[in-house]
Amino acid sequence: MCGLLALLTDPSADVSEDLVEAVSDASHLMRHRGPDEPGTWHDEAVVLGFNRLSIIDIAHSHQPLRWGPAESPDRYVLVFNGEIYNYLELREELATHHGAVFHTDGDGEAIIAAYHYWGTDALTRLRGMFAFALWDTVEREMFCARDPFGIKPLYMATGRSGTAVGSEKKCLLGIADELGIDTGIDERAVQHYTVLQYVPEPETLHRGIRRLESGSYARVRAGEMPEVTRYFKPRFAAKPFEPGTEQSRYDEITAVLEDSVAKHMRADVTVGAFLSGGIDSTAIAALAMRHNPRLITFTTGFEREGFSEVDVAVASAEAIGARHVTKVVSQAEFVEALPEIVWYLDEPVADPALVPLFFIAREARKHVKVVLSGEGADELFGGYTIYREPLSLKPFNYLPRPLRRSMAKVSAPLPEGMRGKSLLHRGSQTLEERYYGNARSFSDAHLKAVLPGFRSDWTHTDVTAPVYAESKGWDPVARMQHIDLFTWLRGDILVKADKMTMANSLELRVPFLDPEVFAVASRLPLEQKITRSTTKYALRRALEPVIPPHVLNRPKLGFPVPIRHWLRSGELLDWAYGMVDSSGAGELVNLAAVRTMLDEHRNGASDHSRRLWTVLIFMLWHAIFVEGSVTPQIKEPTYPVQL
Structure with a gap:
């Protein structure tokens, strides 16, 4: 588990000492990901920065890690965040069948050797969590990949001077000027965030920075845009139980x-x-x-x-x-x-x-x-309890489509919270229309009130439609699971x-x-x-x-948080009002509408807790990363190198 930053420069740009220092400084922004050991490596085209959290083969397996076959022992350079849990089995297979020679006892060399001998097929053989950048000094190509489910992050940005990838976006922002990266706010991503309560991949809130999606890899060559390919396409292929099995x-x-x-x-x-x-x-x-x-x-x-x-x-x-x-x-x-x-x-x-x-x-x-x-x-x-919804709505499937549509018109004028209103509304919709994941706190009316730049053509279907297209013919619960994976x-x-x-x-x-x-x-x-x-x-x-x-048979627990109560009195309510006044996000958020929501929630007229929390966290993000009006006090506890 570590933090990586890799930069492949444009052919017209030189890797100067200043650029190496800039990457090193940016890498330090994620020292918390790997406080045990920093590392850098560069040649005339690439700069690699790394922060290591030593977990396996602590005395060796330093990164950036070099490995290659006998005929070219230093061909590859790897920076890798994660763990490969079947690395012992992979190393044995690679040594036995391909003659691979390893110089450490860690999992990093298993990644490089697997890629050398198996190419992109290696990714389907890795049992673990990973995000890595691998520089091939012979092909002059950077190969980047993320694990199938997206356990580990990888941000990417291409500017006029090259392409950078990193474990944290703040590191790419740290070298944005050197690369000529567009750091303007993506208002479409802001609206997606407000609806979903997170920013969906591959978006980020900065236009010029994106994420390599889960289960994907990218090939990056100097002077070219990255070529991204999905290698993991999950399928929920139900196989009924046979009697007695x-x-x-x-x-x-x-x-x-x-x-x-x-x-x-x-x-x-x-x-x-x-x-x-x-x-x-x-x-x-x-x-x-x-x-x-x-x-x-x-x-x-x-x-x-x-x-x-x-x-x-x-x-x-x-x-x-x-x-x-x-x-x-x-x-x-x-x-x-x-x-x-x-x-x-x-x-x-x-x-x-x-x-x-x-x-x-x-x-x-x-x-x-x-x-x-x-x-x-x-x-x-x-x-998730919501996965039981298709069972409760199954009777609506037998109604003619025009009749189901008419139920939406019947439910619309009913008061919010009235018994049956939600059921009629949901029963009138297809699965694709009604389900876009576990976060459903903002209606279009709420969005229009809160977002001055609201656009009706920026919807959750931007995110879900391509995913639903992959699951046609599956049972409804499998389709909901598929949506939630992505x-x-x-x-x-x-x-x-x-x-x-x-x-x-x-x-x-x-x-x-x-x-x-x-x-x-x-x-x-x-x-x-x-x-x-x-x-x-x-x-x-x-x-x-x-x-x-x-x-x-206990219901799902998690770590419940009392924000509904705390946003009605005490330190959190005071903080919320202060955030409305100081975030500087007025161009993106209707501050008067947020203040009204706070007033209504405080006096008990409505429960706006989830909607408020969504907007307040965005405003705090804006104050930190855009306005610079809030400077977090980052505490770096000192831990032993090995525990």
Whole structure:
């Protein structure tokens, strides 16, 4: 787990010492991703900067890493963020069948050798999380890639002087002037953010900076635009259970999860686990205990009754025999940390759960250097309650299309919150129209009020239509899962997981998001994912021997955050009014409308908490990255090199 920055210059530009220094300075902006060891390398065309968080082969595997075959031993130079969990198996296969010779005991050389001998097919053989840039000194080409699910980020920007890629956008902004990158605000991305609560890939809020999408690679040559190719195209290909095979399929799920956790435990440092008390994190922690009986688990809660799952997590930890650590967060701590958190994010993400994640990561880093977590289980196994919506709306499918359309007109004039209004409205729509992921807080009317530049032709379908086109003929739940893989998972869940843990120099691993686990989960039929009474049906059945009974059928937990209450009184409300007055975002946000929403929420007339949070986080982002009116106090805790 590390931070990388790579620059391939235009043929007319020289790699001067000033440019090398600029890249080095920009790399320092993400020192939190790898405080153990900085590194740089350059030739006449390329500059590579790196910050290492040493996890595997600590004494060696320094980066930038050079490797090549016997006839050209220094052909490739790699900067790599992530972990390859099957690196031992890959190294053995490459040595046995291709004669590859390795000089370290780490996973970086496995990536280079796999690419040399297998080309782009190597990416489908890598079992792990990764974002890397590989410079080929012979072909004079930079090869960049991200893992299938987008666990690790990679930003890209091309200007008049070359192309840069990096683990964090702030690093590209740091060399934007040298490259001639357009750093103007992308108003279309602002509207997408406001609707979705995150900025969808490949967009960022800066016009000239984009992200390499999950499951894609790019070839970059000097003086040319990057050529991007998708190599991972997930398919939910349901395979009905044959009579009498139910238990064998559940056993298959258990076996593949146990194997994934075992490989995710590979490290030369201490590995812990996040534990919310729900089925996903408890399953990961329980399986990890089989490999480390002294496992430490971590959870967080708030100083407000009803907004803490600490007791449930403690009970779960006791049931599996893990040592447990908790962190309770006050409202004052919450507010104080917001500028620092948004600076680490690079892009606004309006998910309040990232704040407690930041605090528990900071606490966990005092004890361990790596944690396991349960992200991805909901998308793979059908865990969101909204996935049951097709069951409740199924009767509408039998109505003639014109009649369904007329129901929308009937529901429109009904008062907000009136029983049946939402059902009629949703029943009138197709799946493509009504479902665009887990974030649905802004109607068009709200958007028009808040965004002066609102355009009706900038909609969620910009993001979802191409994804839906790939899933025609699938069952509706599989189509919703497919949408979430390309939207909510990589736009919200994995961004906050990466950014909040890396902010604290902590590596987070997600065993559910493993290609082998996905291969098993993707074959589950609808009835093994969603029923009228539960979610993740097959996963729950598979985990019966693994996790405590009190956890097995609990609803989804996560880290609940009391923003609805805190935005009605106290430090957070004061901060919110102050942000409206000082963000300088008046050209992009209707400040009077936001102030009215705050007033209505404060006096209890309406619950605007999620909409307010979305806009306020954007305004804080604007104050930091555009106006410069807020300067976060970045705290860099000093940790031992090895834990």
